[in-house]
Amino acid sequence: MNKRTVFKSWWLPIAFALPQLLLIFFFFYWPATSVLTWAFSLEPAFGGVGERLFVGWDNFREVFADTEYWRSVSLSLFFAFSATALSMFIAFVLAICVDRQLKGSGLFRFFYIWPYAIAAPAVGLAFRFIFAPESGLIAVVNTWSPDLWNPAKFGSHAMILVIVCFAWKWIGYNFIFMTAGLQSIPRSLIEASAMDGSGPVRRALDLQIPLLAPTLFFLLVLNLTESFVGPDTYGIVDLTTEGGPNKSTDVMVYRIVSEAFRGLNYSGAAAQSLVLIALIMLFTFIQFRYVERRVHYK
Amino acid sequence: MIERTPILNAVTYFIMFLGLLLILGPFWMIFAASTQSLAQVNTVPFNFVPGADFLHNLQAAWQRANLGPALFNSLVTSLLVMSGKVIVAALSAFAIVYFRSPLRHVFFWMVFLTLMLPLEVRVIPTYNIAADVFAPVRWLIQTLTGIELSLQWNLLNSYSGLVLPLIATATGTFLYRQFYMTLPDELAEAAKMDGARPLRFFIDILLPLSRTNMLALATIMFVYAWNQYLWPKLMTTEADYQTAMVAMRTLVPNINSLPEWNISMAGALIIMLPPLIVVAVLQRWFVRGLVSTEK
Amino acid sequence: MAEINIRNVRKSYGRTQILHGVDLDFKSGEFVVILGPSGCGKSTLLRMIAGLEEISAGEISIDGTVVNDLEPRDRGCSMVFQNYALYPHMNVAANIGYALKVAGVPRAERDRRITETARIVGLEEMLDRKPAQLSGGQRQRVAMGRAIIREPKVFLFDEPLSNLDAKLRVQMRVEIRRLHKRLSATSVFVTHDQVEAMTLADKLIVMNKGHVEQVGTPLEIYHRPRTRFVGTFIGSPAMNFFDSTIAPGGNFVLLDGIQMAIDPALGRDNAGSTVSVGIRPEHCRLVKAGTANSVPATVDFVEELGSGRNVHVDIDGTIFAVGGDEAPFFETGATVGLQLPSEHIHLFSRDTGLRLDDAPALKHNTNQSTVAA
Numbered sequence: 013m014n015k016r017t018v019f020k021s022w023w024l025p026i027a028f029a030l031p032q033l034l035l036i037f038f039f040f041y042w043p044a045t046s047v048l049t050w051a052f053s054l055e056p057a058f059g060g061v062g063e064r065l066f067v068g069w070d071n072f073r074e075v076f077a078d079t080e081y082w083r084s085v086s087l088s089l090f091f092a093f094s095a096t097a098l099s100m101f102i103a104f105v106l107a108i109c110v111d112r113q114l115k116g117s118g119l120f121r122f123f124y125i126w127p128y129a130i131a132a133p134a135v136g137l138a139f140r141f142i143f144a145p146e147s148g149l150i151a152v153v154n155t156w157s158p159d160l161w162n163p164a165k166f167g168s169h170a171m172i173l174v175i176v177c178f179a180w181k182w183i184g185y186n187f188i189f190m191t192a193g194l195q196s197i198p199r200s201l202i203e204a205s206a207m208d209g210s211g212p213v214r215r216a217l218d219l220q221i222p223l224l225a226p227t228l229f230f231l232l233v234l235n236l237t238e239s240f241v242g243p244d245t246y247g248i249v250d251l252t253t254e255g256g257p258n259k260s261t262d263v264m265v266y267r268i269v270s271e272a273f274r275g276l277n278y279s280g281a282a283a284q285s286l287v288l289i290a291l292i293m294l295f296t297f298i299q300f301r302y303v304e305r306r307v308h309y310k
Numbered sequence: 311m312i313e314r315t316p317i318l319n320a321v322t323y324f325i326m327f328l329g330l331l332l333i334l335g336p337f338w339m340i341f342a343a344s345t346q347s348l349a350q351v352n353t354v355p356f357n358f359v360p361g362a363d364f365l366h367n368l369q370a371a372w373q374r375a376n377l378g379p380a381l382f383n384s385l386v387t388s389l390l391v392m393s394g395k396v397i398v399a400a401l402s403a404f405a406i407v408y409f410r411s412p413l414r415h416v417f418f419w420m421v422f423l424t425l426m427l428p429l430e431v432r433v434i435p436t437y438n439i440a441a442d443v444f445a446p447v448r449w450l451i452q453t454l455t456g457i458e459l460s461l462q463w464n465l466l467n468s469y470s471g472l473v474l475p476l477i478a479t480a481t482g483t484f485l486y487r488q489f490y491m492t493l494p495d496e497l498a499e500a501a502k503m504d505g506a507r508p509l510r511f512f513i514d515i516l517l518p519l520s521r522t523n524m525l526a527l528a529t530i531m532f533v534y535a536w537n538q539y540l541w542p543k544l545m546t547t548e549a550d551y552q553t554a555m556v557a558m559r560t561l562v563p564n565i566n567s568l569p570e571w572n573i574s575m576a577g578a579l580i581i582m583l584p585p586l587i588v589v590a591v592l593q594r595w596f597v598r599g600l601v602s603t604e605k
Numbered sequence: 606m607a608e609i610n611i612r613n614v615r616k617s618y619g620r621t622q623i624l625h626g627v628d629l630d631f632k633s634g635e636f637v638v639i640l641g642p643s644g645c646g647k648s649t650l651l652r653m654i655a656g657l658e659e660i661s662a663g664e665i666s667i668d669g670t671v672v673n674d675l676e677p678r679d680r681g682c683s684m685v686f687q688n689y690a691l692y693p694h695m696n697v698a699a700n701i702g703y704a705l706k707v708a709g710v711p712r713a714e715r716d717r718r719i720t721e722t723a724r725i726v727g728l729e730e731m732l733d734r735k736p737a738q739l740s741g742g743q744r745q746r747v748a749m750g751r752a753i754i755r756e757p758k759v760f761l762f763d764e765p766l767s768n769l770d771a772k773l774r775v776q777m778r779v780e781i782r783r784l785h786k787r788l789s790a791t792s793v794f795v796t797h798d799q800v801e802a803m804t805l806a807d808k809l810i811v812m813n814k815g816h817v818e819q820v821g822t823p824l825e826i827y828h829r830p831r832t833r834f835v836g837t838f839i840g841s842p843a844m845n846f847f848d849s850t851i852a853p854g855g856n857f858v859l860l861d862g863i864q865m866a867i868d869p870a871l872g873r874d875n876a877g878s879t880v881s882v883g884i885r886p887e888h889c890r891l892v893k894a895g896t897a898n899s900v901p902a903t904v905d906f907v908e909e910l911g912s913g914r915n916v917h918v919d920i921d922g923t924i925f926a927v928g929g930d931e932a933p934f935f936e937t938g939a940t941v942g943l944q945l946p947s948e949h950i951h952l953f954s955r956d957t958g959l960r961l962d963d964a965p966a967l968k969h970n971t972n973q974s975t976v977a978a
Contacts, residue, residue, distance in 0.1 A: 014410075015407055015408060015490075015491070015495055015498070016495040016499075017495050017498045017499045017502065017657055018408055018409055018410045018498075019408055019409055019498075019502075019507075019508035019511070020409075020676075021409065021508060022411060024405075024409065024508055024509070025405035025406075025408075025409035025411045025413070025414065026405070026411070026413070028401040028402060028404050028405035029401070029402045029405040029406070029417050031397075031398045031401060031402070032398050032399075032401070032402040032421065032478070032483065033402075033417065033420070035398070035474060035475075035477055035478035036420060036421065036424050036478045037446075038439055038443060038446065038474075038478075039436060039439065039440075039474065039475040039478045040423075040424045040427050040432075040478060041420075042435070042439055042445075042446050043427075043432040043435035043436040043438070043439055044427050044432055044435075046432075046434075046435035046438070047431065047432050047435055050435075102329070102332070105325060105329075106325070106326065106329040109322045109325050109326050109329070110326065112319075112322055114319055114322060114323065117326065120326045120329065120330060122590070122593065123330060123333055123334055124329060124330075124333055125589060125593060125596075125597065126333060126334075126337070126586065126589065126590065127333060128533075128589065129533055129582070129585045129586040129588070129589035129590070130537075130582050130585070130586065131536070131537030131539065131555055131558075131581075131582060131585070132537070132539065133539045133555055133558045133559070134537075134555075134558060134578050134581060134582040137558060137561060137562065137574060137578050138336055138339070138340050138575065138578055139336070140562070141339070141340075141343060141571045141574060141575060142336060142339055144569070144571070146352065146354070146569065147351060147352040147353070147354060147356070147569065147571055148339070148343075148356055148571070149339065149355075149356050151354045151355070151356070152354050152355040152356070154354075155354055155355075164565075180332075180336070183332075183333065184333075185600075188597055188600055188601065189600075189601065192597070192601045206313070211313075211315065211318075212313065212315055212318055213318065241428055241430060241431070242428065243428065243429065243430060243538075243539065243540055246430055246539070246540055247539040247540070250539075250559075251558065251559070251562065265430045268430060268431065268433075269430055269433055269540065272433045272434045273433075273544075278434060281434070285430075285431035285432065286431075288430075288431050289426060289427065289431055292425075292426045292428070293426050296425065296426055494688060494690065496686045496687075496688055496689075496690030497690055497692070499652075499655075499657050499684070499686065499690065500684070500686060500690035500691075500692070500751075501692075501703075502656075502657065502676070502677045502678065503655060503657075503677050503678075503682070503683055503684045503704075504678075504703050504704035504707055504751070504755075505677075505678035505704055505707045505708055506678075506703075506707045510707060514692075514703070514707075515692055515694075518694040519693065519694055
């Protein structure tokens with residue numbers, strides 16, 4: 013899509029774009045180039061000076077040979093799909109209900125958006141309390157039988173905790189987009205369908221869900237990307253489980269950052285980063301292909 | 311539309327109330343816990359009735375997490391990111407939409423590609439460049455001319471360091487681009503016929519027209535900046551520049567004694583309040599901005 | 606006041622050509638209307654004069670100066686857009702005065718001229734309002750005021766009336782014409798509405814598919830369409846056509862086997878060739894079945910217009926519209942006779958669509974303007 017009329021000047025656009033260009037050069041592209049070089053090279057031994065040693069795919073081989081890495085990959089996948097499914101399902105049900113525009117649904121809508129305002133670490137801290145084994149909401153189950161619930165002890169419980177955190181936070185976001193999607197369905201279509209004799213449930217199934225499909229697909233890809241590599245995942249894990257217990261919530265993002273933090277293995281972390289970037293590109297590509305198609309629904 | 315579906319309506323309300331419980335429940339628990347004494351908060355099952363220790367807990371949290379300076383830093387950072395982002399985005403989107411320079415597509419794609427380079431995958435190199443911003447410049451000059459410069463600029467533990475990398479993100483640019491695209495072509499044509507040059511058109515027509523857009527972007531960016539965690543945690547090694555979100559870490563209770571969740575939750579409540587207020591009060595703008603960035 | 610000369614102007618986007626070499630001359634103070642269906646290139650041509658569109662080839666000059674490379678602000682044109690393109694955040698006064706503000710006209714002078722312009726377009730009471738608070742007609746006036754205030758050499762109108770309702774359109778048409786009389790700047794008005802074109806134009810230009818089909822006064826174009834396209838495009842209902850062969854003598858054509866007399870001066874040179882015969886509905890005559898020189902026809906349906914009616918008749922599968930106030934009423938299904946008066950018959954080449962007697966036409970109308978190839 014282009015504007016029919018544009019202004020003529022060679023230097024003005026450059027001047028206007030310059031602030032952003034400089035910022036992305038320094039804080040995105042220069043670091044990204046470093047990641048690229050690090051992933052394919054090694055620091056000279058014993059902290060020696062001189063050029064980095066080009067080692068080809070060695071760093072990747074090392075990463076891929078590590079069973080811990082693959083464990084982290086599968087944990088990430090499990091986390092991403094569960095959190096996405098849970099969050100989108102709840103948001104969808106709520107959006108459909110609110111879209112019926114019964115009396116007072118505006119008030120519900122007002123509150124449903126709130127979780128999006130809460131930072132991931134805050135959600136993490138709050139849910140760490142709510143789901144704590146010794147106090148909070150769920151602790152009561154441990155009075156029935158000790159250790160029925162203990163995310164600090166059991167990996168599966170810890171995983172459930174981080175999934176719930178992420179899903180809860182993203183209900184707000186998903187809800188916003190789903191209601192917007194439902195609202196963009198022309199009122200006349202709903203009315204036409206009602207004239208054809210369909211009730212609210214029928215309409216939801218035959219009209220709203222198919223027409224919302226593009227939005228749902230968009231959200232699906234976005235949720236997967238965000239839960240897989242997004243900052244929220246890092247924030248939540250860092251404030252709840254710190255990857256534990258026993259690395260059972262050591263998802264890819266958390267692993268990369270903590271490895272880089274410890275400063276042990278830059279090259280390994282860089283190789284893992286590149287894999288993640290490739291995954292994001294894949295997600296974005298799918299998204300983009302799809303966004304192009306989405307135009308037809310509008 | 312006249313439609314009588316009493317049973318379905320009841321079911322709908324029931325689900326919506328469940329949803330409300332799910333959404334507001336945690337908020338209530340945070341609040342209730344933050345009002346209780348240490349003994350109360352560790353009662354099982356949890357007592358949902360607020361206690362009397364609210365002020366005391368707030369005070370304790372305030373001291374423990376050093377919230378005074380932390381909140382101030384968060385506020386400064388968020389306001390700077392917000393305004394910086396609005397300005398940078400308005401400018402660069404103008405360059406993309408209203409000129410047909412051959413570099414336009416390159417620029418657009420460069421901005422777009424940043425979406426695929428989240429901070430988590432470039433933590434260390436970004437940290438490195440923040441520690442020494444002019445490294446690439448020195449390197450470039452040295453490779454080109456052989457001259458070694460001693461140009462240095464360290465962003466660690468500074469507001470510039472907290473703010474600049476966050477301004478670089480692409481969302482705002484896309485929001486503005488989207489907005490400019492929706493303006494009719496005739497607007498620019500009329501301005502041209504009226505003799506306005508590009509800068510004049512930008513200042514007289516585009517900026518005033520994008521006021522609502524600005525507000526939408528500002529709300530999003532404020533929430534975004536306030537809720538940043540990894541970057542400030544990484545680059546503020548000195549307590550002076552710590553933001554509230556990073557201070558959250560100090561509120562995680564010590565598990566070796568009776569956990570002081572009441573103080574944790576009081577702190578969490580304070581820290582999460584500003585963005586919550588923005589989203590609640592400016593919800594209309596916030597939602598509009600959010601929905602239109604993703605188109 | 607300015608003369609506009611357009612020399613062999615072409616426009617192409619990539620490989621698609623929008624304008625195929627247009628030559629036109631507009632005299633100073635003339636009201637020129639460019640008429641054509643959508644996509645014919647009329648708006649593109651206007652926008653090229655304005656400087657909003659690059660000129661791919663050829664030359665446009667205003668007052669003898671080639672303006673190809675001049676920016677819009679340096680051409681002395683002002684323009685009224687189809688959707689008015691008012692600045693939504695400025696009030697009426699600011700909208701009208703914006704060009705002066707840009708040009709750096711001092712405040713007092715600007716205010717004086719805004720007031721004066723507002724008086725001309727009848728908006729004195731509205732100066733503080735925002736465009737959103739105005740009706741369609743008032744917005745149209747603001748757009749006009751914005752164009753007038755600069756005292757331009759040339760006014761350009763890009764379908765300015767098409768967003769108005771029918772009643773307002775008639776009213777604004779009259780006002781535009783009145784305004785032109787008063788300001789007498791050269792005006793170029795683009796439209797797809799033939800009534801607007803006929804009523805406004807000093808000089809009417811009909812365009813189709815990037816070519817100029819005909820240039821002339823509205824009456825010339827109505828009475829002597831130079832091409833079959835012009836014949837169809839002007840007039841409502843559209844001109845009736847049927848294919849026929851000119852009799853060897855050159856004095857009649859056949860319609861459904863019945864001889865229809867034509868002007869022998871026309872037919873003589875083309876005797877024996879197959880042509881496209883055109884006649885306007887308002888020139889056809891319906892008579893009782895069996896009347897001499899009439900073709901038997903069945904009444905297909907009748908459209909009542911109040912002031913008259915259109916009768917559609919069927920001759921062996923070809924539908925003829927017969928119009929005008931006097932068209933007598935006939936029941937649907939009735940058999941009637943159709944007469945085609947020879948003086949109103951137009952003959953066009955079936956291959957090129959060109960009018961057969963075009964060359965003699967030029968002899969009669971020495972004042973006719975340049976006709977593009």
